[in-house]
Amino acid sequence: MNDLLGRPLRNLRLSVTDRCNLRCEYCMPEDDYVWLPREDVLHFEETSALVDVFLALGVDKIRLTGGEPLLRRDLPQLVGMLRGIEQVEDIALTTNGVLLPRFAAALREAGLMRITVSLDTLDPQTFRTLSGGRGEVEQVLAGIAAAEAAGFERIKLNCVVMRGVNDAQVLDLVERFRGTGHIVRFIEYMDVGTLNHWSRDLVVPSAELLARIEARWPLRALEPNYRGEVAGRYALADGSGEIGIISSVSQPFCGDCSRARLSADGRMYTCLFASDGHDLRSALRGGASDDELAGIVDAVWSKRSDRYSEQRAGLRAHGDGRKVEMFSIGG
Numbered sequence: 001m002n003d004l005l006g007r008p009l010r011n012l013r014l015s016v017t018d019r020c021n022l023r024c025e026y027c028m029p030e031d032d033y034v035w036l037p038r039e040d041v042l043h044f045e046e047t048s049a050l051v052d053v054f055l056a057l058g059v060d061k062i063r064l065t066g067g068e069p070l071l072r073r074d075l076p077q078l079v080g081m082l083r084g085i086e087q088v089e090d091i092a093l094t095t096n097g098v099l100l101p102r103f104a105a106a107l108r109e110a111g112l113m114r115i116t117v118s119l120d121t122l123d124p125q126t127f128r129t130l131s132g133g134r135g136e137v138e139q140v141l142a143g144i145a146a147a148e149a150a151g152f153e154r155i156k157l158n159c160v161v162m163r164g165v166n167d168a169q170v171l172d173l174v175e176r177f178r179g180t181g182h183i184v185r186f187i188e189y190m191d192v193g194t195l196n197h198w199s200r201d202l203v204v205p206s207a208e209l210l211a212r213i214e215a216r217w218p219l220r221a222l223e224p225n226y227r228g229e230v231a232g233r234y235a236l237a238d239g240s241g242e243i244g245i246i247s248s249v250s251q252p253f254c255g256d257c258s259r260a261r262l263s264a265d266g267r268m269y270t271c272l273f274a275s276d277g278h279d280l281r282s283a284l285r286g287g288a289s290d291d292e293l294a295g296i297v298d299a300v301w302s303k304r305s306d307r308y309s310e311q312r313a314g315l316r317a318h319g320d321g322r323k324v325e326m327f328s329i330g331g
């Protein structure tokens with residue numbers, strides 16, 4: 001099943017909650033948020049039923065995200081349900097890490113295969129500022145340690161780089177995690193949503209960042225692990241590790257995007273920068289069969305032509321400015 005630009009549907013990002021225990025400046029700055037009412041959020045059985053539909057249409061990789069997915073009660077139970085489905089080849093989680101000490105072991109036991117932890121700085125004060133005063137870097141480091149202890153390896157550590165905020169600290173992150181097998185990935189600050197007051201001046205282009213890292217640790221470019229991998233991979237030439245660079249603004253990768261996103265209330269989004277999602281929950285709760293649901297998803301995907309990042313300049317100048325928030329649909 002391909003979209004209008006010939007892109008297959010392979011990956012599904014499942015947002016399990018829109019709530020979060022942090023208030024990262026670039027995602028969910030402090031504000032009065034109105035959360036999804038509980039009855040609007042998909043039950044695990046409903047999520048699992050929709051996942052079945054996506055799997056039948058070609059998806060084989062699932063990532064749980066949010067909001068902060070570890071705020072969703074009994075998340076390991078959902079992991080277990082999804083892991084029990086034969087066609088699921090990969091099931092991963094993106095988390096801010098704060099609650100990992102409590103849940104890492106149960107997630108591993110339930111069958112979670114990979115973890116990505118967001119960590120933008122090692123500096124306690126910068127962390128506090130960036131997370132809206134709601135978290136401490138030590139909590140995230142404890143979370144990473146708990147994930148290691150539970151048996152997770154090659155943990156990906158996502159760092160959103162903002163000029164003048166944390167860009168002076170990227171080398172510290174490389175230093176801290178080289179030799180551990182974990183992979184620090186630097187992400188260009190994106191204009192997702194409408195609340196973060198994005199400005200291009202705050203983006204540190206990957207080329208500039210790579211040059212800074214290279215000046216300290218010579219790098220060797222690596223082949224992608226698979227077609228459509230969003231991070232450019234680089235090995236530290238001294239053999240001590242690997243880093244990733246996600247150039248979402250300076251070198252958009254829409255051409256290979258095979259991701260669909262499902263919000264916690266069951267809306268399907270075909271782009272991180274979409275303004276509207278397609279409501280699958282109503283059809284599901286209305287008693288639609290698997291075939292009928294598959295028909296809806298197929299119709300949405302087949303009409304897809306989104307490539308926001310490649311058209312950013314024009315769309316920012318002439319679009320209507322509406323965009324879904326990142327915490328509603330995950331990263």
Ligand SMILES: C[S@@+](CC[C@H](N)C(=O)[O-])C[C@H]1O[C@@H](n2cnc3c(N)ncnc32)[C@H](O)[C@@H]1O
Pocket residue numbers: 020026027065066067068069094095096097116117118158159160187188189190191192196326327330331
């Ligand atoms: C929306 S969060 C959801 C999962 C979890 N709460 C976390 O922070 O890992 C997923 C990812 O999106 C990234 N993200 C959020 N806003 C971003 C932005 N404006 N530009 C680039 N990445 C962003 C976060 O850093 C995180 O790695």
Ligand code: SF4
Pocket residue numbers: 020021022023024027028066067068096118327
């Ligand atoms: S990036 Fe993750 S941790 Fe930060 S506010 Fe957004 S959802 Fe919460």
